[in-house]
Amino acid sequence: MRSLLILTGIVLVAIAVVSARFHVSTAQQESYELTHADEIKYTDFAHYLSYIDDSVRNETFENDAKNRILEVGSDKEFSDISNALAASRDGDIIQIHQGTYRESGLIVKNSITLLGIGRPVVDVDGQGEGIRIIADSVHIEGLEVRNVPSSHSRDHAAIRFDRVSGGKVIDNRLDNNFFGIYLARSHDLEIRDNHLTAYHVRESASANGIHLWNSDRATITGNTVIGHRDGIYLEYVQESKIFNNHIEKNIRYGLHFMFSDDCIYHHNRFEDNGAGVAVMYSRRVIMKHNRFADNWGSASYGILLKDITDSEIRNNDFYRNTIGIRVEGSDRVKIHHNKFNRNGWAIRIMANSMDNHITQNNFIDNAFDVSTNSRRNNSTFDSNYWDKYSGYDLKGDGFGDVPYRPVRLFSLIVERNPMALMLLRSMFVQILDITERIMPTLTPETLIDEKPLMREVEISL
Amino acid sequence: MIAKILKYQLRDVMRSKWIIAYALLFLIFTDVLFRFGGDGVRVVTSLMNVVLIVIPLASMILGAFYLYNTREYIELLLCHPVKRHQLFWGMFLGLALPMVLAFGGGVMIPFVYNGVGPEAWSAVLLLVFTGSALSVIFVGIAYYLALRFDDRIKGLGLALVICLFFTVIYDGLILFVIYLLSSYPLEKPVIAFSLVNPIDMGRILMLMQFDISALMGLTGAVFRDFFGTKMGMMIALVSLLLWLAIPVSAGLRQFLLKDF
Numbered sequence A: 001m002r003s004l005l006i007l008t009g010i011v012l013v014a015i016a017v018v019s020a021r022f023h024v025s026t027a028q029q030e031s032y033e034l035t036h037a038d039e040i041k042y043t044d045f046a047h048y049l050s051y052i053d054d055s056v057r058n059e060t061f062e063n064d065a066k067n068r069i070l071e072v073g074s075d076k077e078f079s080d081i082s083n084a085l086a087a088s089r090d091g092d093i094i095q096i097h098q099g100t101y102r103e104s105g106l107i108v109k110n111s112i113t114l115l116g117i118g119r120p121v122v123d124v125d126g127q128g129e130g131i132r133i134i135a136d137s138v139h140i141e142g143l144e145v146r147n148v149p150s151s152h153s154r155d156h157a158a159i160r161f162d163r164v165s166g167g168k169v170i171d172n173r174l175d176n177n178f179f180g181i182y183l184a185r186s187h188d189l190e191i192r193d194n195h196l197t198a199y200h201v202r203e204s205a206s207a208n209g210i211h212l213w214n215s216d217r218a219t220i221t222g223n224t225v226i227g228h229r230d231g232i233y234l235e236y237v238q239e240s241k242i243f244n245n246h247i248e249k250n251i252r253y254g255l256h257f258m259f260s261d262d263c264i265y266h267h268n269r270f271e272d273n274g275a276g277v278a279v280m281y282s283r284r285v286i287m288k289h290n291r292f293a294d295n296w297g298s299a300s301y302g303i304l305l306k307d308i309t310d311s312e313i314r315n316n317d318f319y320r321n322t323i324g325i326r327v328e329g330s331d332r333v334k335i336h337h338n339k340f341n342r343n344g345w346a347i348r349i350m351a352n353s354m355d356n357h358i359t360q361n362n363f364i365d366n367a368f369d370v371s372t373n374s375r376r377n378n379s380t381f382d383s384n385y386w387d388k389y390s391g392y393d394l395k396g397d398g399f400g401d402v403p404y405r406p407v408r409l410f411s412l413i414v415e416r417n418p419m420a421l422m423l424l425r426s427m428f429v430q431i432l433d434i435t436e437r438i439m440p441t442l443t444p445e446t447l448i449d450e451k452p453l454m455r456e457v458e459i460s461l
Numbered sequence B: 001m002i003a004k005i006l007k008y009q010l011r012d013v014m015r016s017k018w019i020i021a022y023a024l025l026f027l028i029f030t031d032v033l034f035r036f037g038g039d040g041v042r043v044v045t046s047l048m049n050v051v052l053i054v055i056p057l058a059s060m061i062l063g064a065f066y067l068y069n070t071r072e073y074i075e076l077l078l079c080h081p082v083k084r085h086q087l088f089w090g091m092f093l094g095l096a097l098p099m100v101l102a103f104g105g106g107v108m109i110p111f112v113y114n115g116v117g118p119e120a121w122s123a124v125l126l127l128v129f130t131g132s133a134l135s136v137i138f139v140g141i142a143y144y145l146a147l148r149f150d151d152r153i154k155g156l157g158l159a160l161v162i163c164l165f166f167t168v169i170y171d172g173l174i175l176f177v178i179y180l181l182s183s184y185p186l187e188k189p190v191i192a193f194s195l196v197n198p199i200d201m202g203r204i205l206m207l208m209q210f211d212i213s214a215l216m217g218l219t220g221a222v223f224r225d226f227f228g229t230k231m232g233m234m235i236a237l238v239s240l241l242l243w244l245a246i247p248v249s250a251g252l253r254q255f256l257l258k259d260f
Helices: A002-029 A036-060 A081-087 A409-416 A418-423 A427-438 B002-015 B018-035 B040-069 B071-078 B084-114 B118-148 B152-180 B187-196 B198-210 B218-227 B230-257
Strands: A069-072 A093-097 A106-108 A113-117 A121-123 A131-133 A138-141 A144-146 A157-162 A167-170 A173-175 A179-184 A190-192 A195-197 A210-213 A219-221 A224-226 A232-235 A241-243 A246-248 A255-258 A264-266 A269-271 A277-283 A286-288 A291-293 A301-309 A312-314 A317-319 A323-328 A334-336 A339-341 A345-349 A354-359 A362-364 A368-372 A378-382
Touching: A069 A081, A081 A093, A081 A106, A131 A138, A368 A409, A409 A418, A409 A427, A418 B152, A418 B187, A427 B040, A427 B152, B002 B018, B002 B084, B018 B040, B018 B084, B040 B071, B040 B084, B040 B118, B040 B152, B040 B198, B071 B084, B084 B118, B084 B230, B118 B152, B118 B198, B118 B230, B152 B187, B152 B198, B187 B198, B187 B218, B187 B230, B198 B218, B198 B230, B218 B230
Parallel strands: A069 A093, A093 A113, A106 A131, A113 A138, A121 A144, A131 A157, A138 A167, A144 A173, A157 A179, A167 A190, A173 A195, A179 A210, A190 A219, A195 A224, A210 A232, A219 A241, A224 A246, A232 A255, A241 A264, A246 A269, A255 A277, A264 A286, A269 A291, A277 A301, A286 A312, A291 A317, A301 A323, A312 A334, A317 A339, A323 A345, A334 A354, A339 A362, A345 A368, A354 A378
Antiparallel strands: none
């Protein structure tokens, strides 16, 4: 029944969109007046939508017979949120009307819906935490929570889920908080379309935007996180999905992953974060279709892989990072179909990594394509496109006949003496590189692309 | 009077074919880079390597050759009531200006008809500025050498050696010093080193533009902090002006005192 209703809803929306387009185009030719028939059609449609909406909502809470709507507002039944919360039962909807509520330490004990109308503001005003949820399947939507204070001893959060399962946080604005959304031992949550902004300058005074600890199967999508310590932080999180988020200008990492297996993140944008994205001590992580841009600094990466196994990095765009990917102690990671453009170092791979496979990537305009810290190499590079490759393809099979050595002698020199970087692009350094390429004595013997591509790989980003 | 000599000089230089070949070289090279599918910024990066090697070499050799070849003409003019310093400035600008124009024009024309974005324009303008400064500096050095040594072989040989020194050997020495003193803080000395060599200075100015992501690493911060500030920019400019002034004034002095 429910799916049927949704289906009819979708069909109606499609019809409405098409007819609206049609009307606009015809109206542009003649006049902008709507006829009476049109008005009826639109009101019908709106009515239908509200009906669908209600029915879906009723189904979410099983005891649909009893659920009530509690109104909070200056001229409503409840003047503040805490009273409404105290009066609520499972399945209730608390509608919070526009206004500023100076409340803090709100505790949600029942499975209810907190719905902001006209984006009401909960101003914590430096008084501890914002909203704490200790009931399952709580739905929070359309609120703005402000001014949760920094603390060195307590993890104050704007919205905290504590040992629950199920629940949604949708379309909220969290402004100037310590922690934004905090999940502790809470499973199956959906965090969608929220906008988090913080303004701290120092790492010690700030906290993470979306923080998950010991929480499995979370869905984090469509959020914007700006100016927190870590944009998204995951610790002991399994099987979660993180996608379509925009993580920008956070003080430390855009996304920080610890001991979190079987997670997937895709179609996110990580820009101008202090140190990019760090993926640590995790297995079976899939990272695809993300964009890592402008992560600048001496310890700043697009992705930092530390002790990662059996993972996959594909179809990502690395643009103007100091280091595109740093691979450290990571095994069996497949890196393929990525685009590395104008990075300082595209890939820095440490000798303690094994059996990684780097293939079908485009390396374009990077100062250094690959660098390493040893002559030993236990990973394979093949079939990549290197813009600095100068070989030929007599066989005509699309692969160069001469192997390509992506590690320049100069990158080893810089490794040992960072100040030598000032000689980048100097004639002298180019001569050194050419001699080394002809007679390799210092660069790793096995770090070599036997089949460099002659043309760029087609990559869908 | 300078204007008159300059006009005559320009006509003379334009009539000879090498300056046109020089302009065409840059034009064709830039055009080919565009044709090989480079966008504006990539073309500038590739050009940068050429500019830093070709311009000093060409300015040096052409400058020295030109002065040796016009020796008789200079002697002829000196028999007339022409002041020596006027003649020198006429001769100097008469070569430096066409060199700058040929280079700037040759590089910029393909950028105009390929229609690149503002980022590429700021890059190419920096490139043209650096190239022009290098042209003038090395023409100045060439004039000094040509006036100092009457023997062509000696003059040209020395010109080549100086060129090689600034493009290659100097950087080798820096690397040597960096290796030798790797346990000392070398940030400031290295900046000073880069200010001493005009080619290095040009290179670092352009690195700041193109390889900003690599420079954002440990070392880069040092350069960014220096060249990014007003003080650093002033010092760089002063050093560039010194590089313009010293060889030319030395050449002028030679010219004034020389017994032709």
